[in-house]
Amino acid sequence: MGDEVQPEELxxxxxxxxxxxxxxxxxxxIYPQSTPVGGVTKQxxxxxxxxxxxxxxAHAAPMQMKFYTGTSFPAEYAGDAxxxxxGSWNRNPASGYEIVRIxxxxxxxxxxxxxxxxxxxxxxxxxxxxxxxxxxxRDGSLLMADDVNGVLYRIAYSGNADKANASPAAPAxxxxxxAAKGLNVPLSMDRPETKSTGALAVSxxxxxxxxxxxxxxxxxxxxxxxxxxxxxxxxxxxxxxxMEDPDAKPTKPFVHWLAWNLPASVNSLxxxxxxxxxxxxxxxxxxxxxxxxxxxxxxxxxxVGDPAHRYHIQIxxxxxxxxxxxxxDRDALLEAAxxxxxxxxxxxxxxxxxxxxxxx
Numbered sequence: 001m002g003d004e005v006q007p008e009e010l011x012x013x014x015x016x017x018x019x020x021x022x023x024x025x026x027x028x029x030i031y032p033q034s035t036p037v038g039g040v041t042k043q044x045x046x047x048x049x050x051x052x053x054x055x056x057x058a059h060a061a062p063m064q065m066k067f068y069t070g071t072s073f074p075a076e077y078a079g080d081a082x083x084x085x086x087g088s089w090n091r092n093p094a095s096g097y098e099i100v101r102i103x104x105x106x107x108x109x110x111x112x113x114x115x116x117x118x119x120x121x122x123x124x125x126x127x128x129x130x131x132x133x134x135x136x137x138r139d140g141s142l143l144m145a146d147d148v149n150g151v152l153y154r155i156a157y158s159g160n161a162d163k164a165n166a167s168p169a170a171p172a173x174x175x176x177x178x179a180a181k182g183l184n185v186p187l188s189m190d191r192p193e194t195k196s197t198g199a200l201a202v203s204x205x206x207x208x209x210x211x212x213x214x215x216x217x218x219x220x221x222x223x224x225x226x227x228x229x230x231x232x233x234x235x236x237x238x239x240x241x242x243m244e245d246p247d248a249k250p251t252k253p254f255v256h257w258l259a260w261n262l263p264a265s266v267n268s269l270x271x272x273x274x275x276x277x278x279x280x281x282x283x284x285x286x287x288x289x290x291x292x293x294x295x296x297x298x299x300x301x302x303x304v305g306d307p308a309h310r311y312h313i314q315i316x317x318x319x320x321x322x323x324x325x326x327x328x329d330r331d332a333l334l335e336a337a338x339x340x341x342x343x344x345x346x347x348x349x350x351x352x353x354x355x356x357x358x359x360x
Contacts, residue, residue, distance in 0.1 A: 002058075003058065003059075003091045003092055004058050005029075005058055006025040006026060007026055007052075007055030007057065008056040008057065008058065008059075008061070008085075010052060010054045010109055010112065011050070012050075012053055014050075016327060016329055017049075017327070018048065020049040020052075022034050023036055023046075026052055026055055027055075028046050028049075028051055030042045030043075030046065036277070037274075037277075037278075038274075038276045038279055039278055039283075040278050047325075048325040048326070048327050054109055054110075054111070056085075056100065057095045057096070058091060059090050059091040059095045059096065060087065060088065060096035060098075060100075061085055061086040061087055061088050062085055063086045063131065063132045063133070064083065065081050065134070066081060066136055066142075067080070067081045068081065068164070069136055069166065070136050070137070070140025070141070071163050071166050072139060072140025072156065072163060072164075073163070073164050074157065074159070074162065074163065075162045075164045075165070076164075077101075078167050079107075079167055080101055080103050080104055081102040081104065081109075082102070082115060082134060083099065083134070084099055084131035084134045085098050085100055085131060086131060086132055087119075087127065087130055087131075094124045094125075097117070097120050097127050098117045099114075099144060100113060100114055100115055101113055101114075116131075116144075116155055119131070127148070128148065128149070129146040129148050129151075129153070130146060130147055131144050131145075132144075132145045132147045137154070139156075140156075140157075141154050142155040143155075181331070182255075182329070183250075183252060184252055187244050187246055187312055188242040189312065189344055191334060192338075193338040193341075194316060194334065194338075194344055196342060196344050198341075198342050198343025199343055200230050200232075200233050200315060200343045200344065200345035201230060201231045202228065202230045202315050202346055202347040203229050203230075204226045204228055204313075205229075206226040206271070207349050210348050210349075212350055212351060213350065217300070218353075219298065219299045219301035220299075220301060221299075223297070223298070224272035225271065225272060225297035226349075227269065227271040228241075228313065228315075228347070229267065230267050230315050230345060231267065231345075233317035233342050235319060235342055236264045236317040236319065236342055236343075237264055237321060238260065238261050238262055238264060238318050238320065238321050238322065239260075239264070239267075239316065239317055239318065240258075240260035240316045240337060241257060241259040241260070241262070241313065241314070241315055241316075242257070242316070242330060242334075243313045244256065244312050244314070245310065246310060246312070247306075247307075247309040247310055248302070251291050253312075254291045255290045255330045256290055256291070256298045256300070257287075257296070257298065257313075258287060258289070258290060258328075258329070258330055259285055260288070260324070260333055260337075261284055261285055261321050262282055262285050263283075263284070269282075273296065275294065275296030275297060276295060276296055277296075277326035277327075286325075286326045288324070288326060288327070288328045288329055288332075289328070295326065300349075300351040301353075302351060304353050304357075305354070306352060307352060308350040308351060308352035309350065310348055310349075310350055311351065312346050313346060313347045313348070314345070314346040315345055317342045318340045318342065319340050322336045322337060
């Protein structure tokens, strides 16, 4: 797209968010050579994407980032991070081939600037190193791996400035809390958000209730969604699907499928729905984020040798359409559905994998 586009990005990663790729970049700029599938517009994709925090020179090619936890650098480096930029010839002048410093203040990134340069020669037309790996040594120096010559560079400070105090590793509590969200909770059918006095019947031509799911519907084979049929519910405006495995470990229950805004006129689905955020058949159906981090149906994949896991395909009849972006997860869907559930029902299938699949 040019020498200055698109910038390298520093993003703050949070569970459930998307960061523009591959249709949006930087602070909301739209990539002209791709289009989201399922009728999602680029503007809609941008609206549900988080912008970058800071950008850096295009084509610099970041490889590894490390927070500085040593004590041999000056005090001003405490809490900062360093990143290797492998570099790219696909820019004039060449960019990268350096280590950059990411300066933080009060836990927030403020600037990205060159820290170690000099690997380019001949006016940027040649190089003798490409920074890749990065580590903080016990003595507080930095170790940089070069994949051109297969050597390590040691970057040390020998001045007299006040040294940095030892910085503890980044606390894991925030990430652990994000990862634990939605674990060890009841199945959707049994949660208060889906409270209802109505019932509906769910069936499949692929397997009977409490029967074994054919392998083609699992991730050990084709991973196609099964055909489904459910009884129509009077007054329903839309239907939603939640498929969960309560026997999975450590993620329990494992969410395999989320879909909502199936129109009231639809009470069956064919085998093999597309695995994308929005469907055009049935029109307007949204598919949220499952536990694997993808959108759409993710088939059973219990560990080889486990007793058969149970897979609960739960269908909710709702008196409204659900106003959620396709980036939503199960908890967001159930919260939005709370108070709108007219009826619910489920089909339970089982699957066990006895034979270890061949390596691909």
